[in-house]
Amino acid sequence: MEASWLVSAFTCLACLALIISKIIQNHLSKQKLIPPGPKPWPVIGNLNLLGSIPHQSLHLLSQKYGELMQLKFGSYPVLVASSPEMAKQFLKIHDAVFASRPALAAGKYTSYNYLDMTWAPYGSYWRQARKIYLTEIFSSKRLDSYEHIRVEERRNFFSRLYALSKLQVNDCGKPVLLREQLSRFSLSSLTRTVLGNKYFSESKCDREGSIITLDELQELLDQWFLLNGVINIGDWIPWLSFLDMQGYVKQMKELSKRFDRFHEYVLDDHKAKMVSSGEDFVPKDMVDVLLQFAEDPNLEVQLTRDCVKGLMQDLLAGSTDTSPATVEWTFHEIIRKPHIIEKATEELDRVIGRERWVEENDLSKLPYIEAIIKETLRLHPLCTLLPPHLAIEDCNVSGYSVSKGTTVLVNVWSIGRNPKYWDAPEEYLPERFLDKKIDILGHNFALLPFGSGRRRCPGYKLGLKMVHSALANLLHGFNWKLPKNMKPEDVSMEEVYGLTTHPKVPLEMIIEPRLPIHLY
Numbered sequence: 001m002e003a004s005w006l007v008s009a010f011t012c013l014a015c016l017a018l019i020i021s022k023i024i025q026n027h028l029s030k031q032k033l034i035p036p037g038p039k040p041w042p043v044i045g046n047l048n049l050l051g052s053i054p055h056q057s058l059h060l061l062s063q064k065y066g067e068l069m070q071l072k073f074g075s076y077p078v079l080v081a082s083s084p085e086m087a088k089q090f091l092k093i094h095d096a097v098f099a100s101r102p103a104l105a106a107g108k109y110t111s112y113n114y115l116d117m118t119w120a121p122y123g124s125y126w127r128q129a130r131k132i133y134l135t136e137i138f139s140s141k142r143l144d145s146y147e148h149i150r151v152e153e154r155r156n157f158f159s160r161l162y163a164l165s166k167l168q169v170n171d172c173g174k175p176v177l178l179r180e181q182l183s184r185f186s187l188s189s190l191t192r193t194v195l196g197n198k199y200f201s202e203s204k205c206d207r208e209g210s211i212i213t214l215d216e217l218q219e220l221l222d223q224w225f226l227l228n229g230v231i232n233i234g235d236w237i238p239w240l241s242f243l244d245m246q247g248y249v250k251q252m253k254e255l256s257k258r259f260d261r262f263h264e265y266v267l268d269d270h271k272a273k274m275v276s277s278g279e280d281f282v283p284k285d286m287v288d289v290l291l292q293f294a295e296d297p298n299l300e301v302q303l304t305r306d307c308v309k310g311l312m313q314d315l316l317a318g319s320t321d322t323s324p325a326t327v328e329w330t331f332h333e334i335i336r337k338p339h340i341i342e343k344a345t346e347e348l349d350r351v352i353g354r355e356r357w358v359e360e361n362d363l364s365k366l367p368y369i370e371a372i373i374k375e376t377l378r379l380h381p382l383c384t385l386l387p388p389h390l391a392i393e394d395c396n397v398s399g400y401s402v403s404k405g406t407t408v409l410v411n412v413w414s415i416g417r418n419p420k421y422w423d424a425p426e427e428y429l430p431e432r433f434l435d436k437k438i439d440i441l442g443h444n445f446a447l448l449p450f451g452s453g454r455r456r457c458p459g460y461k462l463g464l465k466m467v468h469s470a471l472a473n474l475l476h477g478f479n480w481k482l483p484k485n486m487k488p489e490d491v492s493m494e495e496v497y498g499l500t501t502h503p504k505v506p507l508e509m510i511i512e513p514r515l516p517i518h519l520y
Ligand code: HEM
Pocket: 117, 118, 119, 130, 314, 315, 316, 318, 319, 320, 322, 323, 326, 382, 383, 386, 387, 448, 449, 450, 451, 452, 454, 455, 456, 457, 458, 459, 460, 462, 463, 464, 467
């Protein structure tokens, strides 16, 4: 009797163990393992790889290891998403989990200890800043109220180009350096929009009323983008951070001091005007709007002086770098394909005519120009890798378990060249955007020039206005040619990687006015 009781108890236990092991097995088989990157994958190997052209190296690796790949940077797991499906998982389906940023040295030292929007962790400060940007700073009404600045600065830009074109007649002048001219135009328009005034002088000789020259301000911004895109060893191997082996932290601190001097000057000037206006103060520029919020005692998170400086720097950096680089990339492509320029100018002549410039409200009537811009943003997205996203909790992504603290890099450059989504992906063909309406604002995950979801670029409306109107007018107002000694195949398509990716070799061109002289 006792023996049979023992046998049945034993059988029951064995069955239970079998059932439990089946459940565990079942669970484990549902949890896929994230495909690892190449093995062995030494830390320094990673860092070297990313020191070259990261999005290109990661693109090659993902072709071998898959659309989601796990790497290890020092002590930290890093996931690389290289397909529209995977981008959608991180930026839409699990957006709230991955909407933070890792605490890198760049955010600490160049962005007022994460007080700008780009590096702020997901939380109440970032949410509040984002709301101010979207409802106040980038509202359509406010952007329209700055249109006169964009028009005036465009006219100045084209007059300067006209003068340069006259110098080129009889081969006396030098070819135009497009980058230099675009940067000057962009800095002039956007400092006036963001700061209300240019605050820079054209050269060291006429410094009156400014503490910085155009070239110095441009250099600060270029440095900011470069240092915000570097792979700093101390970020990934914290016990080595005190050595600052690459010297990046030292450069970040120096940059921050120089930038801060400029920000202090601009803020003091704004504060003084605010005080003297008293009750009658009406915000005129974006910094005024931020200062007005800083005075509001009911804000959930008070805006300190450092917050205002961080957000102001964001606006200046975000606006001045992106638009000119997009126009520059466009010229690198179309100057090698004259039939595209012909088609664009045919559209401009037909819709606008040769008696006036293109205005912002004409842009929706220029589908070919729009297609050219979309094609540039597909092949040359400014953020080739989106700024890193960070998991704030454990999450199951498409069957893979991703742990809290994982950094996610979305390879937008690779996604824009995915043959599953794009015919002849390596070819520059604006026509592909003519037959179909393809969204570029984050709803189509095969094309993400502005990112998507909570962290999507808040300045896209202003960015697109600047790019469209500059490109349309540059093609409308001038004929563009390469210098005599240069062939289309000599145009360099090499890249310089940073938080944004630019052409390495600036383009030099010969220009010729297309419109009647009185328009310049
Ligand atoms: C052609 C023009 C532009 C392009 C292609 C562009 C692209 C981007 C991209 C890809 C991101 C990252 C999204 C992510 O992390 O997932 C971003 C973020 C951002 N952009 Fe832009 N941008 C442009 C213009 C502008 C302008 C004009 C401004 C401001 C005046 C601006 C301000 C910002 C800011 C503040 C962020 C950080 C948002 C956050 O982290 O929450 N951008 N942009």
